[in-house]
Amino acid sequence: MSDVEVPRPAPLRAPSSHLQLLRDASWRSKCLSALCWLLAFGILFGHALQQDIRQQEQEFADTAKQLLQNANRAIEGSRRLQQDVADIVDAGQPDRQARIHALALVAAQGHPQLYFIGYQPLVGQAERPGFERQQSRALGKPYRILDYLHGRRNDWRDPAAWRPAAQRTRYLPLSMAEPGLASPDWHEMGLDLLDDTVLGPSFNQALGHLQAISPTLELRDDEPGVAMLRTVYRAAPPSPVPMVRIEQAAGVILQVLYLKPLLALTPAQSQRYTLRLQRRDGEAQSLPMANQVPADGPASWLPKLNRQERLPGLPYDMQLSRQLRFERAAAGEAALCALFALLPAYLLWLVLSLMEHNRRARERVQDDIYREREYASVALRGIGDAVISIDTQHIIQYLNPAAEALLGLPASQALQRRLQQVAPLHYEFSRQSVRDPVEQAIATQQVVHLAQNCYLKRRSGEKLLVEGSVSPLLGRSGQLIGSVLTFRDTAPIRRRMLAALEASETRLRQHEMELARVARINTMGEMASGIAHEINQPLSAIMSYCQAALSLLDDDEIDMAMLRRALTSSVNQADRAGRIIHRLREFVTRKNHQLVPVQLNQAAHNALSLLDYELHDHDIHIEQNFAHELPLVYADTIQLEQVVLNLARNAVEAMEQTRPWGRLSIATRKQGDRVRLIIGDNGCGIPPDKLDRIFDPFFSTKPNGMGLGLAICQTAVEAFGGKLSAGNKPGSGAEFIIDLPCATCGVAASSGAEA
Secondary structure: OOOOOOOOOOOOOOHHHHHHHHHOOOHHHHHHHHHHHHHHHHHHHHHHHHHHHHHHHHHHHHHHHHHHHHHHHHHHHHHHHHHHHHHHHHHOOOOHHHHHHHHHHHHHHHOOOEEEEEEEEOEEOOOHHHHHHHHHHHHOOOOOOEEEOOOOOOOOOOHHHEEEOOOOOEEOEOOOOEOOOOOOOOOOOOEEHHHOOOOHHHHHHHHHHOEEEOOOEEOHHHOEEEEEEEEEEOOOOOOOOHHHHHHHEEEEEEEEEEOHHHHOOOHHHHHHOEEEEEEOOOOOOOEEEEOOOOOOHHHHHOOEEEEEEEOOOOOEEEEEEEEOOOOOOOHHHHHHHHHHOHHHHHHHHHHHHHHHHHHHHHHHHHHHHHHHHHHHHHHHHOOOOEEEEEOOOOEEEEEOHHHHHHHOOOHHHHOOOEHHHHOOEEEOOOOOOOOOHHHHHHHHOOOEEOOOOEEEEOOOOOEEEEEEEEEEEEOOOOOEEEEEEEEEEOHHHHHHHHHHHHHHHHHHHHHHHHHHHHHHHHHHHHOHHHHHHHHHHHHHHHHHHHHHHHHHHOOOOOOHHHHHHHHHHHHHHHHHHHHHHHHHHHHOOOEOOOOEEEOHHHHHHHHHHOOHHHHHHOOEEEEEEOOOOOOOEEEOHHHHHHHHHHHHHHHHHHOOOOOOOEEEEEEEEEEOOEEEEEEEOOOOOOOHHHHHHOOOOOOOOOOOOOOOHHHHHHHHHHHOOOEEEEEEOOOOOEEEEEEEEEHHHOOOOOOOOEO
């Protein structure tokens, strides 16, 4: 914008002008001043809160560090306890269970996270009876190796959920849990841990990888827990091969831990922190350890402190969070900060008021200049087509040379005239009234496109079919100042489109005629046996009538009526055979086909172009996955396209009842020295008991089918040296595969001869 000199106020000369200037400020300036006051108050008041927030952040960091250290110490203590049990097991002394019991009693005093620990030996099928008797004597009650049936609610005390373990190669029964659980009647004893649906995968992993961690468990009083597994092997060191290492396993040390004691918070900390555990191996639900008391009032607007740490040795992430709170802010200190914050807000209000006064003065002077520039900008954007600019009263303000040429009217005679007088818009074959697009664009302030049947009537009376749009023209503040009509003559475009459409339809009709001819030839090949039967009937009748005529000639008195009747019947049957042969000659041509190199992708595209209407009519989606740089194949182009078309049409018919829509998939790929074309659908598929007969002549799964279509397709593909196979896709739908040799495989093309 050019510099414009505007009068400047003197806001400090009189209090009244000063106050008037402040009152005239926009809401934007007043809001900015209020925001400045809030910002200044926030800075001053935030300084008072800074130390408190820093102290809370430091306390949060120290708490997270302390929790992580406590968890590391507890996990390390559990690992040492597990190692001590492993040393007792490796020693092989007869008082092994008593020593583990004593060790667990001592460890329970310093390890609150310990639920139980024990060595669970692997038992073979042959060792099972002796092991059960031994455990029964040790426990003083019957002991059996059992399987537990997990349900929606795991109730270990439900006898119906337990059953004797099935015959298996080996078992890992739960036989030791030290120092023992609080309940004297522990129903889990004897559970085959290796085949349990919950713990089995973890134990199998431990056998092959020495150590493993179980999924999250529900322990006593619904407290969450986890099992740490360590495998004891008969060989030291065990084999590095997991499968061999599994066979070397002697048993597993099972240690079950409470999770809450690993991350214990003091009662005061539990009021201020939220602590959760999140598994890293896919379990979506997190485990709550502590929940902070919700903050109320302005403190709820403060941010949260969040921290996530990995717990080494366990598949969990510790998620610690804390809501910051106000603790040091006082009412007197806040009032003093608010008073000092008024000074920068007042100065900003005054500066913005002066700037707005100057801006309004410049806008009034520059508004006319901007309007002229906007007209010129819109006209230049539409310079390729005819452009007419009008104001809100439909008076023409500008039109470009293209508009002059189409209207046949110079600009001097069109300017300052109404648009309807210079370029009246009419609608061809319009049965209903059409709203004026200029009025519609002005009313909606949106771009309005001209109707397809719109035409412009020139001064000479000639009609021009046009297409285009009407765009509203807006001022700097968004007010409507006019509109722009852009249009072009569509006659040349329509002529080109019509010529292209006619050429495309001609090629399509020729292609369909070729495909129909090939279909008739292939159909005749498969119908030869049926047609031979048709011709055999008149031939047999001719022979019978001729033999009868010969017999009549041998009689002494020839019955001429009978003889004439026999010969007439022979002639009629001969004429019938001739008509059959004549129809066959009309049905097919005498020329054989020649195999040439063919692009399989192009042949599939050609066939699919004939199915566009059927696919759209049946609401079928097509999925194409054509391989690039596919080798050529030797085939008859028309016959190959007919095969693809027949298979695709069968797929379309199979998906007529598919809801919400059918999916026709066509793919090509190279496999060794052969090329495959795969056509699939998501229809009802082929009944399994009819798969081996699907290509038999005169066999069909359709109620009114002749049973020749697939037989013809198979004959054509085999003539190219290929193979046609069918099958059902996983889920639903059928799939047909055309397997052809590459052109480089030495398949010779037929010479082609006249019949």
